[in-house]
Amino acid sequence: MTPGKTKFESALQVRPDDLDMFRHVHSSRYMDYVLAARFDQMARCYGVPMEKFLELGFGWVVRTAHLEFKRPLGLGEKMTVRTWVDEITSDSVKVHFEIFKEPARKLACDGWCLYTMVSLKTGRAEPIPDWIAAKYAV
Amino acid sequence: MTPGKTKFESALQVRPDDLDMFRHVHSSRYMDYVLAARFDQMARCYGVPMEKFLELGFGWVVRTAHLEFKRPLGLGEKMTVRTWVDEITSDSVKVHFEIFKEPARKLACDGWCLYTMVSLKTGRAEPIPDWIAAKYAV
Amino acid sequence: MTPGKTKFESALQVRPDDLDMFRHVHSSRYMDYVLAARFDQMARCYGVPMEKFLELGFGWVVRTAHLEFKRPLGLGEKMTVRTWVDEITSDSVKVHFEIFKEPARKLACDGWCLYTMVSLKTGRAEPIPDWIAAKYAV
Amino acid sequence: MTPGKTKFESALQVRPDDLDMFRHVHSSRYMDYVLAARFDQMARCYGVPMEKFLELGFGWVVRTAHLEFKRPLGLGEKMTVRTWVDEITSDSVKVHFEIFKEPARKLACDGWCLYTMVSLKTGRAEPIPDWIAAKYAV
Numbered sequence: 001m002t003p004g005k006t007k008f009e010s011a012l013q014v015r016p017d018d019l020d021m022f023r024h025v026h027s028s029r030y031m032d033y034v035l036a037a038r039f040d041q042m043a044r045c046y047g048v049p050m051e052k053f054l055e056l057g058f059g060w061v062v063r064t065a066h067l068e069f070k071r072p073l074g075l076g077e078k079m080t081v082r083t084w085v086d087e088i089t090s091d092s093v094k095v096h097f098e099i100f101k102e103p104a105r106k107l108a109c110d111g112w113c114l115y116t117m118v119s120l121k122t123g124r125a126e127p128i129p130d131w132i133a134a135k136y137a138v
Numbered sequence: 139m140t141p142g143k144t145k146f147e148s149a150l151q152v153r154p155d156d157l158d159m160f161r162h163v164h165s166s167r168y169m170d171y172v173l174a175a176r177f178d179q180m181a182r183c184y185g186v187p188m189e190k191f192l193e194l195g196f197g198w199v200v201r202t203a204h205l206e207f208k209r210p211l212g213l214g215e216k217m218t219v220r221t222w223v224d225e226i227t228s229d230s231v232k233v234h235f236e237i238f239k240e241p242a243r244k245l246a247c248d249g250w251c252l253y254t255m256v257s258l259k260t261g262r263a264e265p266i267p268d269w270i271a272a273k274y275a276v
Numbered sequence: 277m278t279p280g281k282t283k284f285e286s287a288l289q290v291r292p293d294d295l296d297m298f299r300h301v302h303s304s305r306y307m308d309y310v311l312a313a314r315f316d317q318m319a320r321c322y323g324v325p326m327e328k329f330l331e332l333g334f335g336w337v338v339r340t341a342h343l344e345f346k347r348p349l350g351l352g353e354k355m356t357v358r359t360w361v362d363e364i365t366s367d368s369v370k371v372h373f374e375i376f377k378e379p380a381r382k383l384a385c386d387g388w389c390l391y392t393m394v395s396l397k398t399g400r401a402e403p404i405p406d407w408i409a410a411k412y413a414v
Numbered sequence: 415m416t417p418g419k420t421k422f423e424s425a426l427q428v429r430p431d432d433l434d435m436f437r438h439v440h441s442s443r444y445m446d447y448v449l450a451a452r453f454d455q456m457a458r459c460y461g462v463p464m465e466k467f468l469e470l471g472f473g474w475v476v477r478t479a480h481l482e483f484k485r486p487l488g489l490g491e492k493m494t495v496r497t498w499v500d501e502i503t504s505d506s507v508k509v510h511f512e513i514f515k516e517p518a519r520k521l522a523c524d525g526w527c528l529y530t531m532v533s534l535k536t537g538r539a540e541p542i543p544d545w546i547a548a549k550y551a552v
Contacts, residue, residue, distance in 0.1 A: 028442040036154055062481075069475065166311075170304050203342070308429060
């Protein structure tokens, strides 16, 4: 299945508990922002919310994460998290992301994550059903 | 200074990293939600953003927190965090809060926090200047 | 069942991601420290690890949390988290806690939490079986 | 300055608030574990604690992070976080890490982070002083 590579966007805001002792967002929180955007976009843009995967006995695990930090986000700042599916294999999707600092729309962080679909029962990788891959091909 | 007790509201959403192993929001995250709402409302509703306090060499610390959990928030749920200043003393404010699960507007958690204003230099309690107390008297 | 009120202790350390922009531990993290100590002590001191509860289809939810903050914990500091069961009712336990800053053993935070045992299936309160209450009566 | 590439280890334990809805550690928390190990090892193994950097007006920011997830960590599990300096440039260090699940010592996650030393005043990269680079050359 070929990914459509359509780019989707979610608006998020820095929470005070995301800040580190330098008043910048903890580097690990950017991974949480990407996850939050994916959950939003799975439901809103791809039409298969995480709840649907759980119902079907599926989960997603991160296999690889790569993050490039460009500009720190700070207190109360707003951001746009843009993600797109760059590659689909039998059991995984490679998702690229860009996090923009708003309103200036300057790049704060970009990178990619490789997510594998797993069976919640066995914890092992599962082939992504065709109908789901089709949803991701937008 | 008498607090005006006007109730202000902020809209927030559960992030996937807020969930615990029972797929409910970690109880500690409700404190983070209240803090996020306060930061939003300090800027938007009281007219003294946290950045202003930092500039003046002031910070706020939680002295006491009391939380009553009524209904768990779950995956991707939206909430309204309503807070109001119930009491102002020379160096502290007692803030009540209610967190509503949306769109049904059912109470998820309520309680109160006692915040003390401190000098960032000494870490000690500072008298709240009159002009700030006046802002909180709305 | 009368609680034995034996006090148990767990040693923990502040992680850098626990710090807020004032270089103190986020107030919400103290709830996480208490939870970590309880999980440790459930297994090590009461002889019923959380995993056992999960196996039996039980979970625990916080109904009320009350925290008094005395002294901030900072970068890399070590602490002792002491907890004890102060009260046992048919479906709940009231747990008191004290968090000491080490090595000076000065009180950083104290308070209590009311935990209710729930069925993982229904999410509703479950009567605590006698054999478990007996374990908590040490 | 050539890094000595000595490998140092820190023992850490999963906290309940690190778990996600699948009862595995949130992928973002592995970055927090690496940071915690670095802070421990900066003080204990390299002889320049983070506090020293702060005193000197320096901080460290993550420029790039790359993580490969191999095996999930779960409830209460213990781990060893091994890190070593693989490369030192004028203003940055490339740190490799391996996180082992204990006691079986199976690899849970590995990868690397590029950290840049910055001035806390300007937020900009600063040349790492020779005496610090020498400390990192063990």
